[in-house]
Amino acid sequence: MSAMKNQVRTTISLSTLPVRQRHLLKQICRLADERDLSVYLVGGVVRDLLLKRGNWDLDLTVEGDGIAFARLVADRYGAGLAVFERFATARLTFPNGLKLDIATSRRESYAQPALLPTVQHASIEEDLSRRDFTINAIAVQLNQRQFGRIFDPYEGQRDLCARTIRVLHAGSFLDDPTRIFRAIRFEQRFGFRLERTTLHLLAQAASTNLIQRLSGPRLRNEILLLFAERNPVLTIARLAQLKLLRFLHRRLCYVKNVKQVVSAVPKALAWWTRRFPDSVIDRPMVYLMALSSESSPLVVATMIRRLALSREQAKNMRVGGSRIDRARKRLTDARTIRPSQVYRLLAGFSGEALVLLLARQVAMRHEVLLRRLKRDLVSYVKSRTVKTSLTGRDLQALGLKPGPQYSTILGKLLAARIDKLITTEAEERAFVRKWLGERNVHDDHR
Ligand code: ATP
Numbered sequence: 001m002s003a004m005k006n007q008v009r010t011t012i013s014l015s016t017l018p019v020r021q022r023h024l025l026k027q028i029c030r031l032a033d034e035r036d037l038s039v040y041l042v043g044g045v046v047r048d049l050l051l052k053r054g055n056w057d058l059d060l061t062v063e064g065d066g067i068a069f070a071r072l073v074a075d076r077y078g079a080g081l082a083v084f085e086r087f088a089t090a091r092l093t094f095p096n097g098l099k100l101d102i103a104t105s106r107r108e109s110y111a112q113p114a115l116l117p118t119v120q121h122a123s124i125e126e127d128l129s130r131r132d133f134t135i136n137a138i139a140v141q142l143n144q145r146q147f148g149r150i151f152d153p154y155e156g157q158r159d160l161c162a163r164t165i166r167v168l169h170a171g172s173f174l175d176d177p178t179r180i181f182r183a184i185r186f187e188q189r190f191g192f193r194l195e196r197t198t199l200h201l202l203a204q205a206a207s208t209n210l211i212q213r214l215s216g217p218r219l220r221n222e223i224l225l226l227f228a229e230r231n232p233v234l235t236i237a238r239l240a241q242l243k244l245l246r247f248l249h250r251r252l253c254y255v256k257n258v259k260q261v262v263s264a265v266p267k268a269l270a271w272w273t274r275r276f277p278d279s280v281i282d283r284p285m286v287y288l289m290a291l292s293s294e295s296s297p298l299v300v301a302t303m304i305r306r307l308a309l310s311r312e313q314a315k316n317m318r319v320g321g322s323r324i325d326r327a328r329k330r331l332t333d334a335r336t337i338r339p340s341q342v343y344r345l346l347a348g349f350s351g352e353a354l355v356l357l358l359a360r361q362v363a364m365r366h367e368v369l370l371r372r373l374k375r376d377l378v379s380y381v382k383s384r385t386v387k388t389s390l391t392g393r394d395l396q397a398l399g400l401k402p403g404p405q406y407s408t409i410l411g412k413l414l415a416a417r418i419d420k421l422i423t424t425e426a427e428e429r430a431f432v433r434k435w436l437g438e439r440n441v442h443d444d445h446r
Contacts, residue, residue, distance in 0.1 A: 007157075007161070008152070008155075008157040008158060008161070009050075009150055009157065010149065010150055011148045011149055011150060012046075012049060012050065012140055012148050012150055013148060014041075014049070014140070014148060016049060016052065017049070017056070018056060020096065020098060021056055021058060021098065024058075024094065024098055024100065025041070025058070025142055027077070028060070028073055028100075028142070029142045029143055029144060029147070030144070031069075031072060031073060031076060032062070032069065032142070032143060033143055033144050033145075035069070035072070037062055037063065037064045037069060038062070038063040038064075038124065038141065038143055039060055039061070039062050039063075039069075039141070039142045039143060040060065040061045040062075040063075040105075040124055040139040040140060040141050040142060040151065041058065041059070041060060041139065041140040041142055042059050042060070042061045042103075042127070042128070042138075042139045042140075043059040043131075043136055044057060044059070044136065045057055045058055045059060046138045046139065046140050047135050047136055047138065047156070047160065049140075050138070050157060050160055051160060051190070057099075057101075058098075058099075058100045058101070059101045059103070060100065060101065060102045060103070060142070061102075061103045061104070061105045061124065061127055061139065062102060062103070062104060062105065063105045063123060063124055064104070064105075064121075065104060065121075066088055066089065066090065066102050066103050066104030066105070067083055067085070067088060067089075067090050067102075067104065069102060070083070070090035070092055070102040071083075071090075073092060073100075073102070074092055077094060077095075078094075078095055079092040079093055079094045079095070079100075080092065080093040081093075086116075087103070088103060088104035088106055088121075089101060089102065089103040089104070090102050090103075104121055105121070105122055105123060105124050105126070105127035106120060106121055106122050106126075106127055106130070107120045107121075107122035107126045107127070107129075107130060108120075108130045110175045110176070113174050113175060113176075113177075113210055113213070114176070114177050114210050114211075114213035114214055115213070117130075117175075117176075124139055124151060125151070125153055127139075128151065128153055128154065129153075129154075129168060131168065132167070132168075132172065132176075132179045132182055132183075133156075133159075133165050133166060133167060133168070133179075133182075133183065133186065134154040134155060134156040134158075134159045134166045134167075134168060135156045135159050135160050135164075135165065135166075135186070135192075136156070136186075137152075137153070137154045137156050137168060138150060138151065138152045138156040138157065139151040139152075154168055159195070163190065163191070163192040163193065164192055164193060164194075164195045165183050165186050165187050165192050165193070165194050165195060165198060166195040166197075166198050167179070167183075167198050167201060170197075170201060172201070173201055173202055173204075173205035173206075173210075174205055174208075174210060177205060177210045177211045177213070177214055178214065178218055178219075178222050180202055180205060180206060180211065180244065181222035181223070181225070181226055181244075182222070183198065183202055184226060184235060184238055184239065184242070184244075185222075185225060185226050185229060185235075187238075188226075188229055188231065188234060188235045188238065189229050189230070202242070203242065206242055206243060206244055207243075211244075211247040212247065215308070216305070216306060216307055216308025217308050219247065219306070219307060220307040220308055220309065223248065223284075223288065223307065224284040224285070224288070225284075226239070226284075227283070227284035227285075227287040227288060228283065228284045231266075232262075232265075232283075232284070232287045233262055233263050233265070233266060236254065236262055236287065236291060237254070237259075240253075240254035245291075248291070248292075248303055248306065248307070249292075249295070249299050249302055249303050249306065251295070251299055252291070252292065252295065252299070252303070254291075255294070257294050258290070258291060258293065258294050260363040261290045261293050261294070261356075261359055261360055261363045262287065262290045262291060263363070264290075264359040264360070264362035264363040265286055265287055265290050265355070265356075265359045267359070267362050268286075268355050268356070268358040268359035268362050269281065269283060269286065269355055269359075271358065271374065272351075272354070272355050272358065272377075275374075275377075275378065275381075276381055279351050279381075280351070281351050281352055281355055282313075282316075282352055285313060285316055285352050286352050286355050286356055286359070288313075288317070289316055289317055289320035289352060289353070289356050290320075290356055290359060292317060292320060292321070293320050293321055293324070293325075293356065293360070294321070295321065296321075297318070297321065297322075300317050300318060300320070300321060301318075303317065304317055304318075312350075315350070316350055316352050316353060319348075319349060319350075319353050320353065320356055324349070324353055324356055324357045324360065325357075325360060327345050327346060327349070327357060328357050328360050328361055328373070330345055331345065331372070331373055331376050332361065332366075332369040332372060332373055337376070338415075338419050339379045339380075339383055339418050339419055340383070340414075340415035340416075340418040340419045342376045342379055342380050342383070343380055343383040343384075343415070343418055344415075346376075346377075346380045354377060354380075357373075358373065358374070358377065361373045383418045386414065386417050386418050387414075387417075388410060388413040388414050388417055388428060389424075389425035389428050390410070390413060390425065390428050390429070390432065391410075392406050392410070394429075395409060395410070395432065398429070398432055398433070398436070399436070400432075400436065409432060409435060412431075412435070413428055413431060413432070416428075416431060
């Protein structure tokens with residue numbers, strides 16, 4: 001990284017932090033000095049300061065009781081406080097919206113691999129030694145007399161310069177297999193490479209079944225964080241290369257069809273967000289859906305369980321396969337299709353499912369059909385804002401008995417509105433009367 005200019009520093013100026021953050025840190029350090037506590041900035045923010053990348057997630061570590069110190073800060077500055085005793089950490093939310101995590105510098109021991117560790121107070125050096133990679137194991141002291149002094153016992157700066165991800169010890173991935181995914185996340189994000197021994201250790205850990213021991217939420221979290229990075233297509237290819245996809249499902253393969261759909265997602269997402277800037281799409285979820293889009297319902301169901309997906313995520317995964325493709329085929333059939341039919345076909349799908357549907361078409365590389373599908377999607381999103389003037393109450397006033405026919409007639413009215421066969425309330429009333437008339441004649445003849 002040119003920003004590092006191959007230099008290993010002993011101090012760093014925090015002047016690139018925004019003023020509000022810097023001011024907050026100064027205040028906190030004064031308080032720490034008053035109490036004779038050593039306080040450090042640690043983790044991702046230090047790494048990103050050295051890389052000159054914006055990251056304003058402030059993580060502090062206190063040599064001593066971090067939670068007690070966090071309470072003191074919260075009292076002094078009127079900040080909200082959430083305490084996580086099990087991890088000896090606290091999160092502060094200041095009245096101006098700034099957030100800050102304060103932890104007790106600690107040692108961790110793993111009673112069993114892949115489970116959460118036990119935590120004991122320790123020095124900053126020991127605290128750094130429990131961290132995942134050298135580039136994340138750098139601390140900056142904040143106490144006034146040593147403000148800006150860098151602690152880099154594992155030569156994280158050297159690895160930043162060499163653009164390398166390196167674990168601190170040989171058992172690192174075995175202690176905590178989430179680090180396997182974290183390694184790939186940082187490698188892909190920064191365009192770094194895994195140091196040779198680290199890659200070897202990662203491959204070794206991945207060849208065991210340790211990842212199976214991770215709980216569903218922890219595995220899901222890592223996978224979705226990976227897919228939230230800037231280029232999930234490369235990340236997924238890397239997961240496949242390192243034989244890690246099997247932990248989502250042992251039969252999940254990165255075959256040509258899946259690769260084509262996954263590779264089409266960025267284009268589909270870009271079009272969708274340009275066309276509908278207000279719609280909120282869970283991007284990582286679209287990649288997960290794309291990845292499983294050629295899998296059988298049975299495989300998808302197992303993945304849903306393994307990753308402990310939420311009800312909404314599970315629903316997305318289930319429609320992600322053949323249902324989406326059936327809808328895509330209907331829409332790109334040679335026949336012309338009315339806007340109300342498009343509406344009916346797509347009404348049950350989430351935004352994520354619609355983006356995937358588009359991605360599947362992008363993957364087909366058929367420009368004419370792609371243009372038609374995009375037109376249909378625009379028409380569908382417009383249709384979603386169409387409403388009928390009449391409601392159930394109006395139907396009652398028109399003499400219609402409440403019952404299932406209400407949704408039939410309101411559905412017909414909505415379709416007629418969407419197709420612009422009807423544009424006013426008067427026309428809606430006439431439509432209902434005519435429909436009722438026809439029904440009565442029909443009933444009379446029975
Ligand atoms: P990001 O920029 O993605 O937030 P980060 O490095 O800040 O990256 P966090 O998950 O917020 O990542 O973790 C903060 C710090 O805590 C890391 O920099 C690392 O030092 C340490 N850490 C986090 N997860 C682990 C882990 N699984 N094992 C060891 N250390 C970890």
